[in-house]
Amino acid sequence: MTHPLLDLTPLTASHFANIERRVAALLSTDQDVVIMQGEALLPLEGCIRGVAGPDTTALNVITGPYGQTFGDWLRDCGATVYDLAVPFRTAVTAQQVREALAERPEIDFVSLVHAEAATGNTNPVAEIGEVVRAHGALFMVDAVASVGAEPLLPKAWGVDLCVIGAQKALGGPAGVSAVTVSDRAWERLAANPYAPRKSYLSLLDWKHRWIDTGRRALPHAPAQLEMLALEASVEQFEKEGAETVTARHASAASATRAGALALGGGVAPYVHEARDAAPVATTLRVPEGTDASEVVARALTAEPALPLVAGGGVLAKEMIRVNHYGPAATRGVVRASVAALGGALAELGVTVDLSAARRAVEESWR
Ligand SMILES: *Cc1c(COP(=O)(O)O)cnc(C)c1O
Numbered sequence: 001m002t003h004p005l006l007d008l009t010p011l012t013a014s015h016f017a018n019i020e021r022r023v024a025a026l027l028s029t030d031q032d033v034v035i036m037q038g039e040a041l042l043p044l045e046g047c048i049r050g051v052a053g054p055d056t057t058a059l060n061v062i063t064g065p066y067g068q069t070f071g072d073w074l075r076d077c078g079a080t081v082y083d084l085a086v087p088f089r090t091a092v093t094a095q096q097v098r099e100a101l102a103e104r105p106e107i108d109f110v111s112l113v114h115a116e117a118a119t120g121n122t123n124p125v126a127e128i129g130e131v132v133r134a135h136g137a138l139f140m141v142d143a144v145a146s147v148g149a150e151p152l153l154p155k156a157w158g159v160d161l162c163v164i165g166a167q168k169a170l171g172g173p174a175g176v177s178a179v180t181v182s183d184r185a186w187e188r189l190a191a192n193p194y195a196p197r198k199s200y201l202s203l204l205d206w207k208h209r210w211i212d213t214g215r216r217a218l219p220h221a222p223a224q225l226e227m228l229a230l231e232a233s234v235e236q237f238e239k240e241g242a243e244t245v246t247a248r249h250a251s252a253a254s255a256t257r258a259g260a261l262a263l264g265g266g267v268a269p270y271v272h273e274a275r276d277a278a279p280v281a282t283t284l285r286v287p288e289g290t291d292a293s294e295v296v297a298r299a300l301t302a303e304p305a306l307p308l309v310a311g312g313g314v315l316a317k318e319m320i321r322v323n324h325y326g327p328a329a330t331r332g333v334v335r336a337s338v339a340a341l342g343g344a345l346a347e348l349g350v351t352v353d354l355s356a357a358r359r360a361v362e363e364s365w366r
Contacts (some may be wrong), residue, residue: 008228050195
């Protein structure tokens with residue numbers, strides 16, 4: 001009685017530590033990497049509850065739905081929170097962050113999402129990191145949607161807590177995620193009486209029970225399937241090469257954008273400036289009088305495997321997301337996605353130029 005998913009030997013501590021080292025290498029850092037065995041919201045919540053308390057003053061940058069969630073957790077911890085919200089069709093600038101910090105010298109924590117798959121924008125983390133570092137605040141970044149899709153250098157950029165997951169550009173599973181932790185972040189966590197301890201959310205538990213004891217014994221049984229799948233996705237990324245993978249995502253984004261613009265008929269990129277658009281996914285605004293959910297449903301009837309979804313929540317009527325990440329970051333998927341959306345719009349009576357769109361996709365695939 002064997003099955004490849006059930007016939008696994010237990011994952012050893014040294015194997016687990018080796019996967020951590022490979023994740024650190026992928027992120028070009030020698031800082032500690034803590035792999036938390038849950039969907040990315042686990043380390044994200046663990047980071048915020050670990051550093052925040054009633055004495056915390058936080059600047060929470062909101063460029064999409066995840067930033068809103070971080071603000072809720074920070075307030076729940078009793079922190080004083082200043083939200084810096086920018087329209088989802090843009091990115092935040094380092095200058096906006098600089099001004100917000102100058103207004104409130106007491107800010108000691110900054111949370112930011114690097115790329116937002118849900119809204120399709122990406123923020124200049126390197127520049128913002130310089131500003132945050134000069135101010136002296138601790139800097140947390142959600143890089144779940146950027147890792148693999150675009151350059152990500154948490155240590156060089158001054159990111160103290162950088163959370164990643166394998167489920168987007170790395171083409172891996174959801175259910176296992178990692179966070180890089182700077183020495184400054186460990187100090188803040190250790191000094192915070194409100195940080196979770198003896199808890200599934202606790203980063204400090206991992207430090208005390210795993211890192212400080214030489215990574216010899218795991219605190220609990222590792223999730224083998226997820227860990228092996230994470231290892232496989234890192235291995236695949238190493239084999240293809242960081243530059244090739246990020247170039248594939250950049251091409252997918254620019255070709256989707258160009259194809260959508262060439263369709264005409266009122267289809268428009270949701271993120272106005274191409275430089276603010278995330279390589280991981282492209283968001284589109286549907287023509288007036290059409291419903292994004294209906295356009296997506298029609299497109300998927302023709303081609304069910306395409307990575308098309310309508311926007312979440314209030315955006316369901318107006319936004320289409322083309323999730324061209326991981327194995328979907330290919331010319332073929334982009335070509336088929338633009339064609340299927342164009343076909344769906346044509347069925348709904350919108351005049352679109354399918355051949356111009358096809359040409360634009362081919363020409364802008366770099
Ligand atoms: C995808 C994503 C996550 C993880 O959430 P899931 O919806 O479970 O995949 C976290 N943060 C950002 C910015 C993401 O894009």
